[in-house]
Amino acid sequence: MTMRSFGLIRQCCNALVRVPLAREKSPVSLPISHLSRSLTTAAEALKITYDEKSEVATMHLCRKPVNGLSLEFITQISIALEKLENERSCRGVIISSGCDNVFCAGLDINEMLRPTPERLEIFWKTLQDMWLQLFTTRLMTVAAITGHCIAGGCLISSACDHRVMAPNFKIGLNEVKLGIVAPFWLVDSVKNLIGYRQTEWSLMKGHLFSSEDALRLGLVDKVVPQDQVVLQAEADMAEWLQVPDSARHLSKTLMRRDTVVRFRSGREADLKTFVNYIPKESIQKTLHSYVESLKSKK
Numbered sequence: 001m002t003m004r005s006f007g008l009i010r011q012c013c014n015a016l017v018r019v020p021l022a023r024e025k026s027p028v029s030l031p032i033s034h035l036s037r038s039l040t041t042a043a044e045a046l047k048i049t050y051d052e053k054s055e056v057a058t059m060h061l062c063r064k065p066v067n068g069l070s071l072e073f074i075t076q077i078s079i080a081l082e083k084l085e086n087e088r089s090c091r092g093v094i095i096s097s098g099c100d101n102v103f104c105a106g107l108d109i110n111e112m113l114r115p116t117p118e119r120l121e122i123f124w125k126t127l128q129d130m131w132l133q134l135f136t137t138r139l140m141t142v143a144a145i146t147g148h149c150i151a152g153g154c155l156i157s158s159a160c161d162h163r164v165m166a167p168n169f170k171i172g173l174n175e176v177k178l179g180i181v182a183p184f185w186l187v188d189s190v191k192n193l194i195g196y197r198q199t200e201w202s203l204m205k206g207h208l209f210s211s212e213d214a215l216r217l218g219l220v221d222k223v224v225p226q227d228q229v230v231l232q233a234e235a236d237m238a239e240w241l242q243v244p245d246s247a248r249h250l251s252k253t254l255m256r257r258d259t260v261v262r263f264r265s266g267r268e269a270d271l272k273t274f275v276n277y278i279p280k281e282s283i284q285k286t287l288h289s290y291v292e293s294l295k296s297k298k
């Protein structure tokens, strides 16, 4: 297999990104590596490889420990997706994880703890944009879910076209457990996969499905042993790419149109709700307790 790194993507991972710092009033330009709260540097957090023969890229999420979606990380993913989308030879992207037993633990909760209004607003807008990009991309997208896939993690996997998961992990929307509510567009994309009632009760309870239940419901398409997830994702991608790209993409656009129209008309209101809701003292208390409970379980 001929693998090469995507030079363009490597460049973009070290790029300057204009984001407000956590406790500053106005945006400043800094290398994104200066802003990351992760144990990994920004350059290490996202690795892209491209296989010329299969015309498939792999986007490896490696923001340790749990691929928490910070503003900088979401920005990196978004820039990488755009570059891949513009790379004419690229037909598909597999999203995989470099974190042990975790595909993605969702939003980096630190982004919502005592945030500045400026950063909070940019954070949410960037997340909305990344979701729309992934949900509508011309590329065939496969999520290789080698571990837990929670809330914002499920946002990524449910926006893809196909999902392969390892057994004995958890997947779903647990936002209520943090005292928050998943946005309607994320709920819609899960509802598109598992239907109204399963979405409603799991959302209200913050229930996370086992891999096996997720397979039964259609939240994932295959469950295979952990060490075979990426291989299976590659095999499934090859099968999907036997369908002509434009017909496949037009079919996807047709099926996702209502969700996208609803998103576009509601995104401004959704943003306002998010930036008003998160700083509330009661929400801050619940988020804080949740983070403490994560730390104290050790």
Ligand SMILES: CCCCC/C=C\C/C=C\CCC/C=C/C(=O)SCCNC(=O)CCNC(=O)[C@H](O)C(C)(C)COP(=O)(O)OP(=O)(O)OC[C@H]1O[C@@H](n2cnc3c(N)ncnc32)[C@H](O)[C@@H]1OP(=O)(O)O
Pocket (backbone or CB within 6 Å): 065, 066, 068, 101, 102, 104, 105, 106, 107, 108, 109, 110, 148, 150, 151, 152, 153, 174, 175, 178, 180, 181, 182, 183, 273, 274, 277, 278, 291, 294, 295
């Ligand atoms: C009424 C009107 C309503 C309007 C609504 C308005 C607005 C909507 C608002 C918000 C919508 C947000 C939508 C999306 C939300 C999210 O994604 S929130 C995140 C949800 N995620 C989780 O709950 C997952 C939490 N993590 C875990 O359960 C576990 O960490 C695990 C993924 C199962 C992995 O377990 P394990 O391998 O044992 O690892 P640890 O638990 O030890 O974790 C390692 C360290 O990582 C820290 N961490 C874990 N998850 C996160 C995270 N999401 N963000 C930040 N940090 C995280 C964890 O604390 C450990 O840190 P230390 O090593 O202790 O420092």
